[in-house]
Amino acid sequence: MSADSTLLLQHDQSFFDALVTGDADLLRELLSDDFLLVSVEDGAVAGKDLLVGLVASGSLRFPAIDSFPEESIVRFVGDVGIVVGRTGMNFTGADGTEFSAGSRYTHVYAADSPGVWRLVSAQGTTITAPKEG
Template identity: 65%
Template sequence: MTSPDDRASLLRHDRRFFDALVAADLATLDALLADDFLLVGVGDGAVATRADLLGLMAAGTLRFPAIHSYPDEAVVRRAGDVGIVVGRTGMDFTGPDGTTFTAGSRYTHVFAATPGAGWRLLSAQGTEIKPAA
């Protein structure tokens, strides 16, 4: 069972990631993302490395005007030095081609506890929640 402290800590780091994306805060992203971080995109399933994400953010070609999360709904688990957050978001983002999107998603974030650096985000995977027909 995940302790309340682990849940709170992992949700804080989860929120830090979203806030850093919205603010285009490269310093926070640099500190939070593991060296071998991978992101699987919500809209197209494309895989981006840490360098890809930071490069797109630095160039301003990938922007996140708003990300709303629902931490009360999140499922948070810890297994040893790994923390997993499964949650839900509503996002507005602008892709490298200038296309804007609004999407609801379920996501899985995988964190690793690292000595001296705390929780670092290893992987982020989003799946779009399609509106009911």
């Protein structure tokens, strides 16, 4: 794995860590100003300000996010880094609803400068058990 891939996976883990610890300042640092999140739960779209605000207020909590960086696929296209990975997560929404899911995700990063990556876009898809026929 290249040094760039390792660095991008570290940034990816920092994003998950910031969600779990509720670190709004770290989220502000990690996310691009035009960041968009497509929810794994329902496909809703949220921007940076909404996500950071919900996490900062405690309305959106992530008690646990397990990531599996050894399974991640990291690709680069110019100044863009793409991580496709897998998580197991638990979160509690603003209405108190608890949600757990195994998911595959795609995170798109843009380089501000060498070694400085900002998460531009994140989308998760719930992994469902295969249906038996």
